[in-house]
Amino acid sequence: MRKIFVALLFCASIGVNAQDLSAEQVLENTIAYHDPNNNWETFNEEFTVVMSTPNASKRTSKIKIDLPAEYFNVTATRDTVTTQYTINKDTCSMVYNGTVLDSIEAKGKNMSCDRANLYKNYYTYLYGLPMKLNDPGTNLSQNVEKKTFKGKDYLVLKVTYDEAVGSDVWYFYFNPKTYAMEVYQFFKTDENGKEQPDTGEYILLSEEAIVNGIKMPKVRAWYYNKDDKYLGTDTLVDK
Known part of the structure; x- marks a missing residue:
């Protein structure tokens, strides 16, 4: 009986310790x-995310994150519009329905390098959790x-x-x-x-x-x- 009691006490102590980290x-x-x-730390992969929101059509985003190369790309399609943002180290580029845009053309499409960096930070942070907490x-x-x-x-x-x-x-x-x-x-x-x-x-x-x-x-x-x-x-x- 004493051995059983000690075993139960030991198991209980493990449970308490697991909760007191x-x-x-x-x-x-x-x-x-x-x-x-x-x-x-060496993440280099592509993945696809479909976003569903009330009263709006779905948006499909193909995302490429290569941390060692400091490269990010997101190509998003909703209805008939496809936008592409690329950050390659310090270089930003934007494409709208297959056409490469300069900064003035991009502004007319509500696109910008600030938005490109926003997407980079957003996807890298959320899909890098919980590792990003370090x-x-x-x-x-x-x-x-x-x-x-x-x-x-x-x-x-x-x-x-x-x-x-x-x-x-x-x-x-x-x-x-x-x-x-x-x-x-x-x-x-x-x-x-x-x-x-x-x-x-x-x-x-x-x-x-x-x-x-x-x-x-x-x-x-x-x-x-x-x-x-x-x-x-x-x-x-x-x-």
């Missing part, structure tokens, strides 16, 4: 889950919160960024058993840097796709924090 350990565990072979300028709170969100229990990490990187406050929700990233959420801040609870969005992640050996969320569904209004869904699809 530091923020850095939780981040290490979720990166180990999503990128077990450390492939993100980037310079990222400030990881030392507290690991335990929250219930939409009826599920999570370990939650809070992240802020240096002023040069961004002003939003982000929360990342991880499965407490597998450390899979299942939700993230962000809030805007006011002029004093205070978090504004009625701003921002939350993103529900479901299913998985393997891209370059990395487990990426296949489906991202976006909602407003304020009223849970549905905004749209990004889905990774076969090439």
